[in-house]
Every structure is written in structure tokens, then in C-alpha cells.
Amino acid sequence: MELFKQVKFDEPVREKAKLALDVKEILYVLTKSKSVLIGGMIVFIVIFCAIFAPLIATHDPYQMNIGDRLLKPMEHGHLLGTDQYGRDLFTRIIYGARVSLEVGFISVGLSLLIGVTIGLIAGYYGGWIDMIIMRFVDIVLSFPVLLLAIALVAALGPGIQNVILALGVVYWTNYARIVRASVLAIKEEEYIQAAKTIGSSDFRIIFYNILPNCLAPIVVVATLGLGVAIIAEATLSFLGLGIQPPKASWGWTLAFGMKFIRETPYLSLYPGLAIMITVLGFNLLGDGIRDLTDSKLKRK
């Protein structure tokens, strides 16, 4: 012991502590993953359109003008033409982004709330609790998801709130499964054991110590889930079970355009494109985030 007292080294600190998120690092990540860049840009544009819809739109989305019905694109100052009531299609699509994103974000938030909590509990406690919860998840998963949502909306009645509720209640199973799988791995980590030895309660360990460590897969699945929710909303609206007119919804506009598909195919084409591009954006973003978090794991 005496011997070591003479030579005492200060151990080096590898890096300086960083306080704020590094802007350069974020830009670097963006340039590294093209799908995050492209997906992010699409998502950004859609969100921008939704927020600033009144500024971007060229007309009033609810203003009917029978004289101008079924105009072709670029006719009479209508960028994408008009629908059967003479409403400007471009404006309707811009306003439709609001509905799609609102349904997407809130229903995914609801699914997250249910799924993450249930997944955390199932994974952490294990045993018969896990058994019962996961069998219940299996039962929910055995239904065709969209049919279940249709049944729910049919029971509750159409309308934006019920669509959100139905999608939230139907899609939580994915999150529950993924969170449970992460928790199973994380709860065996030594820092969880260490948290126990300093006297943390189960609640604290689950939400303070485990949850932040399984955020990466949650973010990926939630981003992909936004795309799924938007398609589901469009499908429900297409079937007349979702958003009720005159509110602008991509699915409903697409469905209505079907009646005139021989004369004015673009009436269905443009809302369809809007749905496709938005979902593509979320999927690219989700995939990109997954790749980035995965490669981080590999680097370790």
C-alpha cells in the first residue's frame, strides 16, 4: 500500500463534458443518412403545410361554387382544379394534411401511452403478469387490425375523435411487444441492479431507469406507426366511417373523386399522391432513424 502512495496518477477524462445538443452533430447525422434527410424533409413540408394551411391555401376550403365545378388543373386560377362542388382541390389537400397529422399524432400518442405502459409492466414483472398481458396482446393481434378499427368506429359512430380513439386502441399492441422485448434485455443490466441497491422503488426503476433506455426502438416504431395511422385514417374516411364532410380529408376526397374518375381522374389522383408521399416520408424517416440507432449499436 505504501508503495502506491508515492505514485498517484490522475486518470484522464476522455472527453470534455458537453452541455447542449451539438448542431454540427445533428447536421452530420442528416448528411450521413439520406433516408432521414429525404424523409425528414417530406415530413417537415407536410407539417409546415398543416400549420400554415390558411397562408398557403389559395381559396377557402369550404367555399362552394357550382359554376366552377370539376375544373381542370390550372383552370381559372385553381392550381389542381376543383371538385364536384367547385371547391379548390389544392386548398382541400393542404387542409387535409391537418386532419391526417392530427389523427396520426394523437392516435399514435394514445397507442404509445397504452402500449408502452403495458409493455413496461409485462417486461419488468415477468411471470404470470407477463403471460396474461402478452396472451391478451396475441388475442388483439389475431384480429385483422383495420377490421377491428372499422368495427369500433361503426359502434362509436364516425367522426374525428372516434377515429383517433379507434386507431389508438387498435395499434398499441406493436408498442407493447417492442417495449417488452427491450425491457427484458435492459432489466438484466447492471445499472438496474445498481439502481435497486440504492433503494429505488419499482415505479422509479421502470419509468426513470428503464424507459429512457428503450426510447430508440420506440421512436422508430412510432414514426413508422404515424404512416400506418395516416393510411388507416384515409381508409376509414374512404369507407365513409372516418372524417365527415365538409371537413377536408384525403381519404374522403379520394373516395368522392372515384365517381368522376373517367372525366377527372386527378380528383382522386392528387389526394392519393398526398397520402402516398406523406406515408413515404414517415417510413423513410423511421427507417433512417432505425439504421442510425443500429449502426450506433454496432460501433459499441
Added chain:
Amino acid sequence: MQQNMLEVSNLTTTFTSRKSTFNAVDGISFHVEKGETLGIVGESGCGKSVTSLSIMGLVKPPGKVSGKHIRFDGDGIDLLHLDQKEMRKLRGNEIAMIFQEPMTSLNPVYRIGNQIGETLKIHKKIKGIEQKDKVVELLKLVGIPRPDEIFYSYPHQLSGGMRQRVMIAMAMACDPKLIIADEPTTALDVTIQAQILELIKELQEQKGMSMILITHDLGVVSEVCDRVLVMYAGKIVESGPVKQILQNPQHPYTKGLLASLPRKGESHKRLSYIPGQVPAPKNWPKGCRFSDRCPYVMDQCYVSLPPLFPISEDQHAACWLVKEEGREADVKHETVR
């Protein structure tokens, strides 16, 4: 007479699987005096870590802890019969633990300062600026340079030795009465090992804490511990003051451990070793558990398990040889399990 900080009596930790039941720790009794450092030595899989987890009440199901009592801090508290809520109040506050692997025992998503502050928040309800001051003070205490900066670091930015210092700061946060250090230096470089040991020893003396040091390194034991328990296959095979054990080991296993330490100036010699390995619990021999590796094995060893025979006032060894040599005759025989 000095009071004992910890008194463990007949501690048994049983694991049940679908096929079999075995005792990872099998009826061990020991005590830790106030301000004393007790070493627990043994090979991997001999039940050292399970012993410490049993004391903390953190054995995971299907593990089950039983025994007569685990008395903590005098006569007041019996850890065996506390419920989880009362145990939580003790953990981190009165009994703290330091782990083997500093690389993985810090939560990667939180800053160092917040992690140390966690203990203070849970037990002392200290928050905000006051908490930060206290944490910086703790960082200084464990010899971390530039504590104000390290406060905001993440675990991955620190080296192993620094992280172990952080773990020690976490353990010290509430001035515990007993520290259980589970191989605190095993994962570190040799030079850092000495520093960390010295730090632990210093803090222990300064705060008057008791300590259980679990290790497989007899060198560490000789430097830090007052008394030592040698464990083999879930049993204590020898116990006593460090000096006596190192100079006059009685159990063949302890002798084997000592003989397998490398020595200065004997570079041309081959290291000696104990042949074989610790048997898995389901293969434990009926008699002495060391019998299949023991060079001095006798017929009796295969038949019955030797109890701890006193050698001197405070040294004990569980070996029939000790009894054969007639040092002690009036020991109660333990029945064969």
C-alpha cells in the same frame, strides 16, 4: 465488547429450477464488526456474490433466502424479515454496494451528477442546488479532478477507474454504515486497482464504516481486510484474521489458493494451481465438497461434510484433517446432508 454491524446466522439461498433444487449458499454464519473489513474469498461460482445479494435482499426469483437471522446494526433490525419497503429504506442509505463492472453499472442515459444525486433524492430528499453542491463535494471526496465538469459528463465519457470512483461516490452519498464491495477492482487496470483500493480503505477509515469486500484476489485481501472468510461451493471452509490465514492456512483449499499466487523472483517456476474446478451445485459431493480436488483427501471426506473446527481463538477451518490432528475433539458433528 464491540457490537457487530452485521450478524449473519445460518444463511441459505436456495434456487429452484424445474428439474432440481440447490443451495448456492448453504447455511453460512459470520459477522462483521463495527469499522471492520471482512474479506470473502473464493473462486467463481462459490457463492460470494449470492451472499451479498442475499444480505441486500436482492436475490431474484426463483432464488429464496432463508436462515436464522441477518442482524444489522446491533440488535434492532433483522434483514431477513423486513418487507421490501423497509429494505428499500436501508439500501443505499444504511447499506451500500459497489459493483464489479463500472463500465455497465452506470445508467448510460443520465449525467454523472444526476446519478449520484439520485441516492440523495431518494433517501434524504435533497434536491436542486443543495443536491448539486453535495454531489460535487462527493466527487471531490473520491478524488475526481474537475468535479464541476464531470458533474455534467455521461458515463461513456469516463474511463473505468473514474467510473468506479463515481460508483464509490454513489455508495458514499448517504454515509452508509455498511458497504458491500463486490469485486470492486477486478475489472480495472492494476495501477488503478491500487488507487481504488486505497480510496475505499481511506474513506472507510474516515467514516468509520464496516465493509464486506468480496474478491478472488488474495493480494487485495492482504492489503485491505482485517478478517477473511474463504468460501468454497456455498460453504465457509476457513475463517480468521488475515495474517493468520495467510501465514498459517489450515484448509487445503486455502493452501491451494495461496500456492497459486505468483511470487516475485520465481519466474522460472511454473505456477501451481488447484486441479479441476468448483463442481456445479447439482454435482456437489456427498461428503466434503472439496474432496474431489483435495490432495490430502481421506476416506472420511467422501462420507461426511466437515463442520468448522476451531484452530485458535478466532481461526476456524472446515476440514477433517484439522480434527485428525487432534486440535479439537469436542465439536458437534454435522449430520450428513
